[in-house]
Amino acid sequence: MSIHIDALKGDIAEAVLLPGDPLRAQWIATTFLENPKLYNDVRGMLGYTGYYKGKRVSVQGTGMGVPSISIYTNELIREFGVKKLIRVGSAGSYQPYVKIRDIILAMSASTNSSINRFTFESEDFAPTADFNLFMNAVNIAKDKKIPIQAGNILTSDIFYHENPDYYKKWAKYGILCVEMETAALYTIAARYNVQALSILTISDSLVSKEKTTSEERESTFKEMIDIALELV
Numbered sequence: 001m002s003i004h005i006d007a008l009k010g011d012i013a014e015a016v017l018l019p020g021d022p023l024r025a026q027w028i029a030t031t032f033l034e035n036p037k038l039y040n041d042v043r044g045m046l047g048y049t050g051y052y053k054g055k056r057v058s059v060q061g062t063g064m065g066v067p068s069i070s071i072y073t074n075e076l077i078r079e080f081g082v083k084k085l086i087r088v089g090s091a092g093s094y095q096p097y098v099k100i101r102d103i104i105l106a107m108s109a110s111t112n113s114s115i116n117r118f119t120f121e122s123e124d125f126a127p128t129a130d131f132n133l134f135m136n137a138v139n140i141a142k143d144k145k146i147p148i149q150a151g152n153i154l155t156s157d158i159f160y161h162e163n164p165d166y167y168k169k170w171a172k173y174g175i176l177c178v179e180m181e182t183a184a185l186y187t188i189a190a191r192y193n194v195q196a197l198s199i200l201t202i203s204d205s206l207v208s209k210e211k212t213t214s215e216e217r218e219s220t221f222k223e224m225i226d227i228a229l230e231l232v
């Protein structure tokens with residue numbers, strides 16, 4: 001057991017899907033996994049282990065933001081031996097050609113979070129997806145005929161920015177979308193030499209101001225989860 005995960009060593013699979021929302025973890029486990037077993041409900045941050053096509057897989061809610069996902073990924077890797085971490089999250093579009101419901105593979109994550117400034121002082125670390133996970137995800141999406149886009153994203157510490165044009169400086173440099181965890185996930189995975197990839201579904205657009213309904217989110221999340229589970 002670790003501070004935030006009330007499980008025994010062995011309760012958690014080597015591959016873990018990581019949604020921000022713990023109820024999405026419950027939905028994934030009960031909808032897609034065979035024989036799902038709840039292993040954690042500390043702070044309501046639900047974690048389940050079950051089977052997908054005969055392979056053991058876990059799904060753990062991470063909460064929102066860099067500090068929260070950093071706690072769960074540190075504990076999953078260091079205390080439970082997790083080797084493959086696949087975030088399945090929502091994101092806001094920064095580009096006119098990135099539409100709501102689109103699926104994005106985050107090749108890298110720029111950030112306005114200061115986490116890496118503490119570690120690297122005034123130097124910059126580039127948080128990057130695992131190449132093999134990334135390539136496998138591209139091929140799985142192709143086989144399933146699920147359209148994807150891939151590129152650099154922004155991991156932001158701020159959801160409600162005071163300046164509505166804040167996104168434009170990032171958009172100018174090709175950033176596809178914004179979410180709140182991937183830079184930390186990729187950095188921690190690099191530190192412990194394990195694999196990580198973020199797969200994101202666009203839930204709203206900072207450009208067009210459109211938003212998905214919760215029903216639409218569920219149906220498009222299904223495609224993202226299909227890709228993530230095949231990666232296991």
Ligand SMILES: O=P(O)(O)O[C@H]1O[C@H](CO)[C@@H](O)[C@H]1O
Nearest residue numbers: 019020021064089090179180
């Ligand atoms: O849908 P999830 O995985 O929570 O991801 C996105 O949604 C939350 C903000 O609403 C942040 O956690 C952001 O990264």
Ligand SMILES: O=c1cc[nH]c(=O)[nH]1
Nearest residue numbers: 090091092178179180
């Ligand atoms: O962090 C996020 C997630 C979804 N949509 C946003 O605008 N921001």
